[in-house]
Amino acid sequence: MSAKPTAKRASREYEKQQATGETGAAKTERGPLEDYLSLVKYIAGRLAIGLPRSVEIDDLINAGVVGLIEAYSNFNVEKGVKFETYASLRIRGSILDELRGMDWVPRSTRARSREIERAISRLEGELGRSPSETELAAGLGVELKDYYTMIDDVSSTSLLSLDDMTHGDDDDKQVPLVDTLKSPDPNTALTRLEAEEMRNLLADSLGQLTEQERLVVALYYYEELTLKEIGLVLELSESRVSQLHTKAVLSLRVKLRKRFMS
Known part of the structure; x- marks a missing residue:
């Protein structure tokens, strides 16, 4: 693996671009590269939630800087996408690539996640709705306390986040599915029709x-509260909020996968 980039490298890249006298419309649509380092740290921090301590946040930030540099170098204002949107996707993608390359998730955990998703899918077909935790535990053939252990295992070591679920035909049009539930923006990568379709799909899935x-998803993704803060709002422990978040995302993945494959 090549040497990991750092914020200093990002600064050097910016100085190099300044020295070349970069001009034109693209430059007017974005600030200096250094202005977006806080965006890298923010995205890295969000993706780091629930990861084991063996994963260093600095490694994620460094990987995010790679994505930022690529975004800064390749941004094309003529595509009608805001630089912050384009950079966020590149940063997120670079960090996720780094995590996948680490291959730190045990096979048993991946298998457990798939097992839970299959149980959710089967029970939804039988019940016509999302199963409760008690029903899901029964469907998995385990006691409720053992189900919670399974969920804790999955939530603490897998990339369970709506931020990692994207939609679009190519790299420049990949946007987080969760973003399509927010107010429509004419500068986003999705067309109005695609955005409306995805909003309806996600709203329907969330409604189930x-x-x-639903409260955990809303507070985490739209209000951008931490799991600890959500716990204070709902008067639940942080670990309980993590369990609810994990089940919600697994359920949404099942629903969205079915819709995309239908």
Whole structure:
């Protein structure tokens, strides 16, 4: 693996571009590269939630800087996408690539995640709705306390986040599915029709979650509260909020996968 880039490298890249006298419309659509380092740290921090301590946040930040440099170098204002949107996708993608390259998730955990998703899918077909945790535990053939252990295992070591679920035909049009639930923006990568379709799909899927799961998703992704802060709002422990978040995302993945494959 090549040497990991750092913020200093990002600064050197910016100085190099300044020295070449970069001009034109693209430059007017973005600030200096250094202005976006806080965006890298923010995205790295969000993706780091629930990861084991063996994963260093600095490694994620360094990987994110690679994505930022690529975004800064390749940004084309003529595509009608805001630089912050384009950079966020590149940063996120670079960090996720780094995590996948680490291959730190045990096979048993990946298998457990798939097992839970299959149980959710089967029970939804039988019940016509999302299963409760008690029903899901029964469907998995385990006691409720063992189900919680399974969920804790998956939530602490896998990339379970709506931020990692994207939609679009190519790299420049890949946007987080969760973003399509927000107010439409004419500068986003999706067309109005595609955005409306995805908003309806996600809204329908979210509507099938339990009330607590919907609250956790709303507070985490739209209000951007931490799991600890959500716990204070809902008067739940941080670990309990993590369990609800994990089940919600697994359920949404099942629903969206079915819709995309239908």
